[in-house]
Amino acid sequence: MRKVVEDKGRLYEGPIWINDALYFVDILKGEIHELRDGKHMVLARFNTYVSSIQPSKNGYLIATAGKGFYKVSYNGEVKLIYEVRDWDNRNRFNDGKCDQLGRYWVGTMNLEEKYPTGSLFVFDGINIKRVLEGVTISNGIAWSLDNKKMYYIDSPTRKVFAFDFDLEKGEINNRNVLVDLSRYNGVPDGMTIDSEGYLWVAIYGGGRVLRISPEGRIVEELLVPTSHTTSVTFGGSNLKTLYITTADDEVNGGYVYAEDLDVRGVETNLCSF
Ligand code: BGC
Numbered sequence: 001m002r003k004v005v006e007d008k009g010r011l012y013e014g015p016i017w018i019n020d021a022l023y024f025v026d027i028l029k030g031e032i033h034e035l036r037d038g039k040h041m042v043l044a045r046f047n048t049y050v051s052s053i054q055p056s057k058n059g060y061l062i063a064t065a066g067k068g069f070y071k072v073s074y075n076g077e078v079k080l081i082y083e084v085r086d087w088d089n090r091n092r093f094n095d096g097k098c099d100q101l102g103r104y105w106v107g108t109m110n111l112e113e114k115y116p117t118g119s120l121f122v123f124d125g126i127n128i129k130r131v132l133e134g135v136t137i138s139n140g141i142a143w144s145l146d147n148k149k150m151y152y153i154d155s156p157t158r159k160v161f162a163f164d165f166d167l168e169k170g171e172i173n174n175r176n177v178l179v180d181l182s183r184y185n186g187v188p189d190g191m192t193i194d195s196e197g198y199l200w201v202a203i204y205g206g207g208r209v210l211r212i213s214p215e216g217r218i219v220e221e222l223l224v225p226t227s228h229t230t231s232v233t234f235g236g237s238n239l240k241t242l243y244i245t246t247a248d249d250e251v252n253g254g255y256v257y258a259e260d261l262d263v264r265g266v267e268t269n270l271c272s273f
């Protein structure tokens with residue numbers, strides 16, 4: 001495994017691969033970062049937390065930060081497009097991802113990481129809907145290749161859940177446990193899916209990324225040289241490089257790592273707005 005970002009961040013998260021580059025956030029510093037051809041830079045800065053980014057079909061990024069959604073151009077301009085009303089100040093935004101029809105799913109987490117004050121929301125560019133309540137640390141989201149399932153992580157449960165997913169309606173139903181990961185140190189955090197339909201789940205505090213089959217079997221473990229692995233995405237010219245973000249809790253934490261794999265990822269969905 002190689003280190004691809006040498007500048008130490010505090011909480012690198014939410015990596016995406018788009019337009020031949022890796023973008024990711026430093027949630028606590030409120031920054032969006034870009035890694036292109038080995039060159040690392042800060043693309044945009046917020047004076048609040050920035051928790052996730054997704055590419056829009058209209059040629060910019062959408063970011064969840066503070067209490068709302070922002071448009072971020074590829075030259076770093078930032079513009080608020082939507083603010084959530086009735087914000088619960090015990091929470092902040094956390095992981096988010098667009099589904100295949102371009103709706104933005106994003107969760108919130110309890111700032112103390114203790115109480116189930118968080119929710120999962122879905123935003124279509126006009127309306128926002130709360131789809132889950134009672135979440136403590138809303139985290140990884142991924143969809144099965146046939147879009148029949150949505151995989152979801154609320155970190156302290158130490159489980160990956162699978163919901164039935166209705167792509168047309170943008171609804172989730174019937175929560176089931178796909179796999180219980182409580183045998184590992186740490187908690188599941190961000191995740192992505194590969195072109196064979198297997199999940200790659202970062203274990204925060206566990207120093208590893210797990211590959212999990214659609215039946216919930218752990219088939220591979222990738223060890224990372226630091227324990228606080230936060231999220232993963234596939235990138236590189238053939239989508240066969242797994243990029244792993246980490247938090248700065250130890251000597252080797254706070255960097256981005258990469259591992260070349262035999263399996264390909266799938267292209268990131270584009271936000272419809
Ligand atoms: C959050 C962190 C949290 C971690 C583990 C991350 O997504 O941003 O604040 O500690 O998950 O639950």
Ligand code: CA
Pocket residue numbers: 013014094095139140189190230231
């Ligand atoms: Ca996360």
